[in-house]
Every structure is written in C-alpha cells, then in structure tokens.
Amino acid sequence: MTALTSTRRTIRRRASKAPYVLILPAVAVLILAMGYPLVWQIITSTQQFGLSQQFGQPAPFVGVQNYVTLATDPYMWTVIGRSLLFCAACAGATMVVGALIALLMGAAPRGVRIAIQISLLLAWAMPVVAAMTVWNWLFNWRIGVVNWLLTSLGLPFRDHNWLEDPISFYAVALIIVVWMSVPFVAFSLYAALTQVSGEVLEAAQMDGASANQRFWSILVPVIRPVLSIVLLLQVIWDLRVFTQIKLLQDAGSVANETNLLGTYIFQLGTGSSNFGLASAVSIFVLVLTVAISAFYVRSMLKEDES
C-alpha cells in the first residue's frame, strides 16, 4: 500500500514537469514571433519613430502623443468609420445570403443541393490571391464579363471603370468578400439546420403554426448558438479585411480614398515609415479584435472544459 502510493507520487512528480516541456516549443515560437513584436509595438506607439529612427537615431518618448494625433485626425476617423461600415455591410450581407442558401439547400431536391454544395466548395477553396485575379478580370473595364453582361442587358456600362469611384470600389470589394465568405456560413448553418428534427416541425404544423412561426419559434432558436458564433467570426474577419482591399487598390485606384484599417496601417508603416503612428493604429485594431473575440473564446473554453 505504501509502496504503491510512493510510486504513484513519483510518476506524478515526474509527469508534472512533462507538460511544460511539451508546450515549450510552441510557447517559444509564439513569444519570438508575436510576443516580442507586440511589446515592441506597445513601446513604439509611445515614441516618435519615423524615418530618422530608421537610420539609427534614438526614438524620443512622446507618451500618448501618437494616440492624440490619431484621435484628432479626421482621416483616422474616416478610416475607422469606413472599416466599421464595410464590416457591417459585409457581415450582414454574408449572414443573410448564407442563411438563405442554407435554407435553400434544405428544401431543394437532392441533385440541386449537391450542385450548390459543389460550387460553394470550389469557391471556398479558391486561394484569396487567385480569386482576386479572377475578379479583377471579371470586372475589367474594357473586356470584362460583368460590363459585357450589363451592356447586353441594355445598361450603360460599356467601358465602365468600377475601381475609380470609392463607392463602386467598395461595392466590388463587398461582392468579392461575400462570395468568398458565404460558403462557410451556408455550410455551418445547413449543418445546424439538419439537426432540427422534422417531427417537431411537423407537429408544430399540425398544431397550426404558420411557416413564419415555425421559422422564428423553432428553427431560429435551435440554430441560434451556431448563428451567433458564425456572425461573430464574420465580424472579426471582415473588420481585418486586408488582402482584397490591397489587391483592388493595386489594380488601379487611389489608396487614400479607399483605405480601411489594414491598408492604412500598411501605408503608414511600410509606405511612409511612420512606425510610431502605425503602431498606435495597430494597437487600436488589436484591442478592438480582442474585445470582440472574448465572446468567441468563452464559448470555445466551454468546449475545452466539457
């Protein structure tokens, strides 16, 4: 009995070091590639760090000056406003279209459902840069299919340049982002919908519940957890949208008129070497993301503890 207890204790003691050894490589790479830059960024956001610091001048400490500069810069507020609006429009459109397609997949005959699933999967699989070259080609002002189609329908879109005007630039970006994001939303919601039992719906119908009532009082409550997680992920992903905007800018539009938070940081940092300001905007984006993610992380932790 005593012998057994003592062996157990040694195993436990030896085991108690093991988990730390096991997480060490992951922790080390995270500290090097994320922890160190994060600390550097926090420090730099309180410094005046521009071109001369790039060439070795010491960076003077300026406290919250960078944050004050940003908070009083109308352009920063324009960029924040644009980013929030664009995020809301993309996430909203993606959710509505994704939910409608999920319902459609549930109701359509098998063959049609498989056709939808295959095309959604292919769209989802497209690497983002490859998708961007294709969309640039589709919206090409001279020989793109979109202008050809609209012109054939009798609309005045011959040689129309979509990327010149900021509003239509964002419309194109929205279409692309929604096209890319809908497959994930549609598949997740469809999977959730298949868990609603047909018998419950039938029983409700026999009790006289209308289609509208069945939708809002049975389907929506059952899929609500998935709905909220998917919406949250869309908001987080659309808030940080960078690649699509950057590549549409590359295709020929004025960056200043179309910047969102991501491209603005890029422009401040690598474009004009204003690392102090760029760091301050980055911190703002990080704080915003962490605040929104907290809810998602909580729901994932629940899974870890179950």
Added chain:
Amino acid sequence: MTPSTSSGTGLRRRRVKPRTIILSIVGILVALVWIFPVYWMVNSSLLSNVVLQDATPTFAPIGGSLANFFAVVGGGTFLPALGMSVVIAAIVVAFCLLFAFLAALAISRFRFRGRRGFVLAILFIQMLPAEGLFIAQYKLMSSIGLLNSVIGVSVLYVAAVVPFTIWMLRGFVAGIPLELEEAAMVDGLSRTQAFFRITFPLLAPGLIASGVYTFLQAWNEFTIALVVLPSDASQTLPLWLRGFIQASATHATDWGQVMAASTLVALPVIIFFLFVQGRMTSGLVSGAVKG
C-alpha cells in the same frame, strides 16, 4: 396515355412541383453564380489572348490550348516562386505539426498549473489579425537580418498557425481514450511505448488533417509575405500572382496567362481543401454546437 393517367400525373405535378421547380431554378442560379468565377478562370486560361481581347466573351474553351500554361511555367519567374512556396510550406508544416502535437498532448493529457492560461492565450492569439502585428514583425525581421529569407517568414507562419493547429489536434488527442494506453501499460508497456504503439497510430487522421490545414495557410498567405518579403527575388506564389494584378493597372495584360497562373496556384489548394473541408467547419463551430 389514356386521359385518366395524364390527368393523374397532371394532378401530382400541380400538387408537388411548382414549389420544387422554383426552388430548383433558384438553387441552380445560386450554384452558377458561385462556380462561375472558378469556371471563368479555367476557361480563360485555355484561350489565347486574341480570343480574350474580343468584345464578346467566349464561354467555352473550344479550340483552346495549354499554350498559356507553357508560357507561364517557361516565363522564368514561376519556378523560383513555386520553389519558395514549396520550401516554406514544407518547413511550416513540419514544425507546426511537431510543436502543435506536443502542446496538444500537454493540454489534453495533463492537468497542470497554467494550463487554463495557456489555452486562453492560444485561443486569443488565434483571433489576432496579421494586420495588427505585421509592422512590428517587419521591424523584428529587418533588425535580425531575416527580411526576404525563408527562415524569417517560416517562423512567423508557424507562430500564426500553431494556435489553431493545437486546438484542432487537442480534439483528436482527447478523442482517444486514456484507458487504451492504460490497458497497454497493464500489459507491460512503458508509458512512452504505450503512447507510440497505441495512441499515435490512432492519431494519424488528425495529423494529416492538421497538416493539410497548415499547408493551405502557408501556401495561401499573402499579408505577412507582402511585408517581410519585399524583394522581387524572393516572392512566394501569392506575391508573384499579385505582380500580374499590379501590372494590369498600367500595362496591357495577357489575361489568358494570368488565369493560367492563377489556375496553377489554385489547383493544389482545391484538391487539398476538398480533403479537409468537413473538419475545418466542425472545428470552428464545434464549441457552439456543444455549448
């Protein structure tokens, strides 16, 4: 063919079909809208520039050829970019899988002080946008002389992907009952032997799925590469593709070649993606389904 049969089918048709027909038409339209860009990429890649410059689009690659693909591959810039992407992807998959596997083992097989903090940290880090850190990562890489280097970008990629991979593998490891290992230990194997003979083989599907996920992330990544690989001599495939978009702003573009290039980049991704898709969806929302 008697009147009664025809009225019978007519009745059934009237009862069931109008709704089904409308749903089918809408469904097929949806499928067409989502597949069209992918189809258009492949279609254009097979057509010559002369055909593509025509004001009326050509909707099927009749009379097409693989000439664009040969031109792109022989163009001199594709192969170095491909090499860069393959090497980076291989390094990232190898290290990310190893690190994530060890950490997943720790959090699913041990209860230790700091475990909750570690899990919280990887969940939050997984959500951090690359755009929130890339300026600092650029400064880090330039200060240690790793701009434009395979090592530098690989380290950043491993760190970016390892949190989600740990999370994914944690699910797999937790799904294998500890009792299996214990039974093997009762039969005389050491803990390590039991793990490698019993648990590890059962983990193979999880490791493969995580490996494919990691590969896709490294292969498709654009934002970090844009910042820490500024030289034209060290482009990955996404940066190389971006060159075509930039050129199209000012130069006449051979869209057939651009689409061939995009097809070459997308092809391995589409194949691998179809392979892991199911697991990625369930990984991202499983918390919600269970919670």
